[in-house]
Amino acid sequence: MLVTLERAQIIDHAEKLARMVIESDIVETYRHSLYMMRSNKETQRKIRRFVELKERYEEVERFGRYHPDYKTVMMNIRRAKREMDLDEHVANFKRAERDLQNLLDEISMLIGHSVSPNVKVATGNPFFETSHQGGCSVGGSCSCSVS
Template sequence: MLATMERVSILQNADELAEMILHSEIGENYLISLYKMRSDREAQQKISRFVSLKDMYEEVQRFGKYHPDYKRINLETREAKRAMDMHPTIAEFKRAETELQGILDEISMKIGKAVSEYIKVPTGNPFFESSSSCGGSCGTGGSCSCSA
């Protein structure tokens, strides 16, 4: 791949955009909340407990309701998830993460549409999805009767 001036310019612009996002209020809020969450010992314990229970949950799901610990593991996993999500520093981080993801989705859509209106940008946000019957991400080229 030959490096042309156009490609170099695109890469420089992408780096500048990334820097602008990182230094924006939303980007800085994300980094601060990430630091707080990683520094919070109680939050890290809750995350660690949830991850270990999640591994057990996945093992139990292989056998479903026939596993002897099915109900207990399901209940403990849900309780650990709720406790983790309700912890202030984790909740703050998740809000900041969602806000940053929204900005990144919006930028991705603008860049994609600048190239072509037919480019599918996987945002995971229904607000940005196309108005087709399948949400624009079926990948079947319209065989599902969507308007791809």
């Protein structure tokens, strides 16, 4: 494959963008919250408990409500999930993870639309999928341009 000047410039710009992301405050916050979550013993205990109960839940789920321990397992896993989710370190990590994902989604949209406004970029975030380019499922009643 021939390396043209244009391709070399694109690669150079991509590397600069990657460095900017890696050195951003958002990534620093993500790394710090990940470290705090992994290094806190109480947080890790809550995560381990949830994982253990999740394995038990998957076993019980095969039989559904006909399993004799169904209600007990369902109640215990909900409590463990709530306890884990309310943990300060888990909550901070999830917030940082969401912020980083939003940054990456936004960059993907900018890059994709710089190629063409018709490029579809899978972000997994409904916020970025509200442009209605090409119409929607309600026949234009949302005032989008139906193609």
